Each structure stands twice: as structure tokens, then as C-alpha cells.
Amino acid sequence: GIQVEQSPPDLILQEGANSTLRCNFSDSVNNLQWFHQNPWGQLINLFYIPSGTKQNGRLSATTVATERYSLLYISSSQTTDSGVYFCAVEGSGGYQKVTFGTGTKLQVIP
Amino acid sequence: ETGVTQTPRHLVMGMTNKKSLKCEQHLGHNAMYWYKQSAKKPLELMFVYNFKEQTENNSVPSRFSPECPNSSHLFLHLHTLQPEDSALYLCASSQGGASPQFFGPGTRLTVL
Numbered sequence: 001g002i003q004v005e006q007s008p009p010d011l012i013l014q015e016g017a018n019s020t021l022r023c024n025f026s027d028s029v030n031n032l033q034w035f036h037q038n039p040w041g042q043l044i045n046l047f048y049i050p051s052g053t054k055q056n057g058r059l060s061a062t063t064v065a066t067e068r069y070s071l072l073y074i075s076s077s078q079t080t081d082s083g084v085y086f087c088a089v090e091g092s093g094g095y096q097k098v099t100f101g102t103g104t105k106l107q108v109i110p
Numbered sequence: 111e112t113g114v115t116q117t118p119r120h121l122v123m124g125m126t127n128k129k130s131l132k133c134e135q136h137l138g139h140n141a142m143y144w145y146k147q148s149a150k151k152p153l154e155l156m157f158v159y160n161f162k163e164q165t166e167n168n169s170v171p172s173r174f175s176p177e178c179p180n181s182s183h184l185f186l187h188l189h190t191l192q193p194e195d196s197a198l199y200l201c202a203s204s205q206g207g208a209s210p211q212f213f214g215p216g217t218r219l220t221v222l
Contacts, residue, residue: 004152030208031209031210033211040215041216042112042213042216043200043213044112045210045211048209050208086152096143096166096204097158097166097168098211101152103152
């Protein structure tokens with residue numbers, strides 16, 4: 001099956017700093033989502049981005065499907081950004097069979 | 111609030127117990143999913159339902175038994191679980207096809 005790798009696995013930022021999270025995948029995809037999991041376990045949709053670039057406030061994401069990676073940018077980080085960020089892909093082999101990456105654990109300190 | 115609710119939020123059960131997890135989506139979606147999230151492991155897809163029909167079973171042991179009576183409700187029936195089944199169980203829904211999935215808050219299960 002498709003392999004999904006995220007980097008870095010852990011990240012500590014000072015409040016106000018910017019960061020880039022990366023997601024590499026091993027095969028072509030129909031679908032790619034970025035999620036933020038808060039400390040209580042809730043997964044929040046950030047972006048649905050199989051290709052191209054999207055922005056939502058301080059967050060933006062870019063997926064280059066031909067090169068099999070996606071980037072999540074966080075600017076002017078806040079303590080509420082802390083949590084785990086997951087990339088999830090749906091391989092072209094079949095819809096709805098989603099594979100999650102191992103996540104990037106982000107801690108933003110004041 | 112994502113439009114997907116799960117109950118209970120926490121559950122402690124013995125290995126001989128039978129319990130059920132419930133998921134409900136209020137988004138008008140056609141597809142529903144169960145995922146398992148264990149410590150130190152990525153989320154694992156367990157089951158997929160489309161229009162109440164199971165379309166994916168990701169080699170899940172038979173002690174986990176899903177039920178989807180309609181497109182808005184999904185259950186996971188649990189019996190004779192093992193301590194290693196302790197995890198966060200997450201439900202999701204989507205419109206189907208290549209579309210975004212929306213997750214519930216999860217049920218944190220502990221098997222003693």
C-alpha cells in the first residue's frame with residue numbers, strides 16, 4: 001500500500017515563529033487532507049488539497065502531486081496551534097481507503 | 111463541532127464484556143468510517159460503509175463487529191476484547207468518492 005511519511009516528527013516553536021511541515025507519499029493520490037489533532041483527540045480538518053495551494057488565515061498548504069509531497073505552512077504560531085498535525089492520503093488505487101502519516105507533534109511555547 | 115458525534119466519550123470494559131460504540135453524522139453524507147488510533151501508531155482504517163453497505167474491512171479481528179443501519183448512524187460492537195485493543199476509536203463521514211472526511215471526537219477505550 002501507499003506509504004506516508006511526515007517530517008519533522010517533533011517541533012518546538014516560540015510563539016510568533018513560522019514553520020513548515022512536510023508530507024511525502026509513495027504513490028499517486030486522489031485526495032490529500034491535513035488535520036490538526038487537539039490534546040483531547042479531536043481531528044480538525046485544515047485543508048483538502050489533492051493539488052495546488054490553499055490558504056486559510058495563518059495556515060496555508062501546497063501539494064505538488066507530480067513530486068509526491070505536500071507542505072503545511074504555519075505563520076505567526078500561537079500556543080493554540082499546539083497538537084499533532086496529520087497528513088492523510090487516498091491512493092489512486094481506490095477511493096476512501098485513506099492512509100494517515102505518523103504525524104508531526106508541534107508544541108508552541110509562550 | 112464537526113457534525114459528527116460519538117458516544118460514549120470514554121469506556122472502560124473487561125475482556126468478557128460486550129459493549130457498543132455509537133456514531134452519528136448530521137452532514138447528509140453517504141459514507142462512514144471507523145478508525146483506530148493506538149499510542150505511538152498512525153491512525154488505522156478499520157471499516158468503510160457506503161450507503162449502509164460495507165465496502166472495506168481492513169483485516170479487522172471478528173471481535174469488532176460494525177453495524178450501519180442507515181447512512182447517518184454507525185455502530186461498533188465489541189466483545190471479548192484484549193488489552194491491546196485499548197485505543198482511541200474515531201468515526202468519520204464523507205460525501206463518498208474523493209471527498210474530505212470529517213471526524214467525530216472519538217471514544218477512548220480501555221480494556222482491563
